Amino acid sequence: MTNEATSTVVTEVACPLCGHACDDLSVDTAGKGLTVVAYGCDRARDGFARLGGVPTNASARIDGKPASLEEACAEAARILAGAQQPVFGGMALDLNGARGAMELVDLAGGIVEHINNEFGWRASRAVQDGGGINTTLAEVKNRADLIVLFGTDAVSRQPRFFERTVWVKESMFDFDTSSRHIVYLGAGLNTAPGVSPDGRQPDVFEFDRKRMPEALSVLNALLAKQPVAGEAPLGIPLARWQALADALLAAKYSVLVWTASAFDTPQVDMNVGAIAAIARKLNVTTRCNALPLAGNDGDSTMGAVHLWQTGFPMRTSYASGTPKFDPLHNGLSRLVANGETDALVWLSSLNDTVAPPSTGLPTVVIAPPTQKLDAEPHVFIPVATPGMHLTGHFVRTDKVVSLPLRALKKSPLPAAEQVTAAIVAKMKEVGA
Structure with missing residues (x-):
């Protein structure tokens, strides 16, 4: 909605630039770009300004030379029709873009990978092996009295987490949100947002975050009433660890916040499994849930579409005509x-800051005209951005809400799903 009939400011705008998907932004559509004038974070302000512009001379390119959209789609179709095992990366897309991408991946017999999958598949494996108990942003907002952040400050990943979910002015059940107890585990975190409105400091356990498995082992042992060696695990007095364990046991509704990308990569599944074990122990006598901070770069959206359509997570191959999930072998980098792939397609309508890898392979990039490139791809097709130029839907970090994205400014560029549909049509013309 707009403030007035003649206003250029659109209110209650949903932002697709992180998994929190704040839906209260006010955006001025006047001028060449989009300007966030209220309720946005630095990421939103920068992203809307950069991605929300309307290009006047952006065109498709083949080997760096201008080409029509039809020519570029035909060339992309030629590459894919001749490839034995193409890999599809990036995948920072809204729901419509994800659906279009899946149709192309299926027809091309490719392998699909998301830019966040190096962490995501490890976290998923831990939950598959041991289960998990997760909560929603609304539950955190209305119930959480103790919030423990494992290796993350939340705001580096989702800048308005504390503003929108923790230090809120109103909540259900007459809960005083300013009384929440905030705990950070790990050094080098931005703990300032964890200071309560009345100035109460958070509890910070300073240690090298690569030693997170040790910290989680200490907590799990104390909750299970098992002995812990030493008087100061990770250089922190055992009495402090015991006090945290006691606080978790006494809390009415504790929340364990983590994000896979904050952990040392080889430790992701170990850490996630240990956090899930803490939640299982606590739920015997009280209420405790985890809150994974996901959804950035549309990874929850792409993951949801992939799961709906196949029953599998990403890192799945379609070379045999049926989906084959293998997270160890189907990673793009591997x-x-x-040398197990002969073509790369990079789709990304929501993230223009991560460059496609320079592989030496025939590469097709379908992305905003501002896309960072380390090398000129064989085919580049610029696309519009959902939530700025296009309507769409975006799955939030807690995966229970799909937020509608609005078209704020018209763009001459096509949507990613229009491009993939055109490539599919060209491939079918040649019998691929």
Whole structure:
């Protein structure tokens, strides 16, 4: 909605630039770009300004030379029709873009990978093996009295987490949100947002975050009433660890916040499994849930579409005509390094800051005109951005809400799903 009939400011705008998907932004659509004038964070302000502009001379390119959209789609179709095992990366897309991408991946017999999958598949494996108990942003907002952040400050990943979910002015059940107890585990975190409105400091356990498995082992042992060696695990007095364990046991509704990308990569599944174990122990006598901070770069959206359509997570191959999930073998970096792929398609309508890898393979990039590139791809097709130029839907970090994205400014560029549909049509013309 707009403030007035003649206003250029649109209110209650949903932001697709992180998994929190704040839906209260006010955006001025006047001028060449989009300006967030209220309720946005630095990421939103920068992203809307950069991605929300309307290009006047952006065109598709083949080997760096201008080409029509039809020519570029035909060339992309030629590459895919001739490839034995193409890999599809990036995948920072809204729901419509994800659906279009899946149709193309299926037809091309490719392998699909998301830019966040190096962490995501490890976290998913831990939950598959041991289960997990997760909560929603609304539950955190209305119930959580103790919030423990494992290796993350939340705001580096989702800048308005504390503003929108923790230090809120109103909540259900007459809960005083300013009384929440905030705990950070790990050094080098931005703990300032964890200071309560009345100035109460958070509890910070300073240690090298690469030693998170040790910290989680200490907590799990104390909750299970098992002995812990030493008087100061990780250099922190055992009495402090015991006090945290006691606080978790006494809390009415504790929340364990984590994000896979904050952990040392080889430790992701170990840490996630240990956090899930803490939640299981606590739920015997009280209420405790985890809150994974996901959804950035549309990873929850792409993951949801992939799961709906196949029953599998990403890192799945369609080379045999049926989906084959193999997270160890189907990683983009491994496939490229071992020469097991002969073409790369990079789709990304929501993230223009991560460059496609320079592989030496025939590469098709379908992305905003501002896309960062380390090398000119064989085919580049610029696309519009959902939530700025296009309507769409975006799955939030807690995966229980799909927020509608609005078209704020018209763009001459096509949507990613229009491009993938055109490539599909060209491939079918040649019998691929």
